Amino acid sequence: MDGTQDDLLPRGMALLWGIDERQRRGPRPALTIHDIGAAAVRIADEEGLAALSMSKVATALGFTTMSLYRYVDSKDDLVLAMLNEAYGAPPAGGPRTQWRPWLIHWCEANRAALVRHPWILQIPIGEPPLTPNLTGWLEEGLTALHSTGLSEQEKLSSLLLAEVYVRGQVQLMGAFDTPAAKQGEFGYAARTRRVLDPDRFPHLATALASGALEDDDGGEDEFRFGLEAVLAGIDRLIEKRVAG
Structure with missing residues (x-):
């Protein structure tokens, strides 16, 4: 060189x-x-x-x-x-035969890294970090999507979509992970119940009554729901490409 x-x-x-x-x-x-x-x-x-x-x-x-x-x-x-x-190095192990479980494993490992080191989310991103380990993560994600029929741009865009989702979800759940959110009967749902007018906010009142605003699993269900929605969109695009 x-x-x-x-x-x-x-x-x-x-x-x-x-x-x-x-x-x-x-x-x-x-x-x-x-x-x-x-x-x-x-x-x-x-x-x-x-x-x-x-x-x-x-x-x-x-x-x-x-x-x-x-x-x-x-x-x-x-x-x-x-x-x-x-x-660290890209995630090893996990399912490596079908793109969807493979990419789920990739996203879960990505999330775990962000949870271990939440300060990562405070670092401004000017361009994709060109380091050996992070380049390995990118390669692993592209390998998962290799046989999907997506174009190279679509594979990269799909990984970016998954990355943005994971980072956003971890950041949002971290913001919710406050003493006030953990106060049980004095938490967000209880305070909402105290001020909510069902006639003015009928749909929010229905959600509140269902218990949907009371998160007791650290956002795990939210993460799974959102990830499945993201992957469903990628899956639909793959179906269109395969159908020609």
């Missing part, structure tokens, strides 16, 4: 892919980009994304802040390394 091509990748990105390591001579460095990413993940998990800094990561690793700049050019590089470590 020539210098012009190297310039396309930030230093941290190149290290994640092992490009700079292949070019470097001399003794093996005491620190790796994966060490840095893992330390940053631990800080964000324990203290939140706002607490993250290059100096805090360096201290956690027992190095100076300046030494980290041998591996990352900026905090943006650091965030990429964090995402690579937080998601």
Whole structure:
């Protein structure tokens, strides 16, 4: 790879892919980009994304802040390394014969990563993160859709739809996971019952009376319902493509 091509990748990105390591001579460095990413993940998990800094990561690793700049050019590089470590390798196992259960497994693993590391949802997305692990996730999703008859653009769009659903659902359920929402008789449903005028809001009153506003499974039913609806739409598109 020539210098012009190297310039396309930030230093941290190149290290994640092992490009700079292949070019470097001399003794093996005491620190790796994966060490840095893992330390940053631990800080964000324990203290939140706002607490993250290059100096805090360096201290956690027992190095100076300046030494980290041998591996990352900026905090943006650091965030990429964090995402690579937080998601880890794409989900292994699971059903791999039919696209739908395969993609359900992919979505469930995606959701699990976001629940473990909710700070991921606070990171602005400028473009799809080009790291080895996340590229592996993309490849896994495309493999699930490989034999569906969808075009390459439709496969990518289907994965984006599934990703947007998973991220949105986790973010919404996280917002609902507040002390007020867990107050039982003083929670959302009880407060709604206190103020609701059935004549003005008849359909909401019916939903309330059915118990639909009282979530006691952490949003699991909501996740399943929404995911099935998303996959049903993709399934319908696949049927149209197969029918020609």
